[in-house]
Amino acid sequence: xxxxxxxxxxxxxxxxxxxxxxxxxxxxxxxxxxxxxxxxxxxxxxxxxxxxxxxxxxxxxxxxxxxxxxxxxxxxxxxxxxxxxxxxxxxxxxxxxxxxxxxxxxxxxxxxxxxxxxxxxxxxxxxxxxxxxxxxxxxxxxxxxxxxxxxxxxxxxxxxxxxxxxxxxxxxxxxxxxxxxxxxxxxxxxxxxxxxxxxxxxxxxxxxxxxxxxxxxxxxxx
Numbered sequence: 001x002x003x004x005x006x007x008x009x010x011x012x013x014x015x016x017x018x019x020x021x022x023x024x025x026x027x028x029x030x031x032x033x034x035x036x037x038x039x040x041x042x043x044x045x046x047x048x049x050x051x052x053x054x055x056x057x058x059x060x061x062x063x064x065x066x067x068x069x070x071x072x073x074x075x076x077x078x079x080x081x082x083x084x085x086x087x088x089x090x091x092x093x094x095x096x097x098x099x100x101x102x103x104x105x106x107x108x109x110x111x112x113x114x115x116x117x118x119x120x121x122x123x124x125x126x127x128x129x130x131x132x133x134x135x136x137x138x139x140x141x142x143x144x145x146x147x148x149x150x151x152x153x154x155x156x157x158x159x160x161x162x163x164x165x166x167x168x169x170x171x172x173x174x175x176x177x178x179x180x181x182x183x184x185x186x187x188x189x190x191x192x193x194x195x196x197x198x199x200x201x202x203x204x205x206x207x208x209x210x211x212x213x214x215x216x217x218x219x220x221x222x
Contacts, residue, residue: 001062003084003087006061006062006084007087007088009058009061009062009064010064011091011092011098012095013054013057013066014066014092014095014099014174015099015102016054016099017051017054017066017175018096018097018102018103018175018178020050021043021047021179022104022179022184022186023046023103024042024043024045024046024050025182026103026184026185027042028041028043028185029185039185040168043185043186044159044162044163047162048159051151051155051158052155055150055151059151063080064151066092066095067171068089069132069136069200070139070204071088071092073136073140076208079143095174096177097178100179100182103182103184113183114183114189114190115180115190116183116189117183117187117188118189118192119167119189120192120195125167125195125199127165127166127168127199128165128171128200129199129200129202129203130203131171131200132172132199132200132207133204134171134203135154135171135203136203136208136211137211140211141211158171170196170200171200171203173200173201176193176197176200179193
């Protein structure tokens, strides 16, 4: 596929992913009647289902990264050219922001917002490391052993992360930046976003280094 087609797929896929995350967060909060657990469950189900559909749709074209941490990890392991990384990152961030704005438009909310949802604890920082480490570990193992199962494995990892991590598993720098621009159930304060992004990149690097060793031939490993 040409770079322009891959970038279009990444932009559209990331935009739809954020529309799903933010839009389902709005809908879940409306229908849950103040029950945060029910709202999170609704948000989780929509996100997981959307991820499977989007990865199956755009994966054959762009790889369906939808995530700067995944793109950087792929380049680090030689699975994509470094010259393609900057445009991938640019369209992922732009697509994520457009997706949040689309969710606002669908629900009649102000398009331009900044989140006031506080996410600043050390535990949430650790949660983002764990969430992104888990996601990248699933991806690396799937790429080598179960490539056809990656859409479902990634969705399962995200579903689990919503519930077992203190941060509810953003695990994606583009998602984090975009969710700082929505003052809804899915949001994160702009001042808290940089810490989340650092944690995500750290978790991705840890998983990538681990699987570079795990996947190495036995002689090289020894």
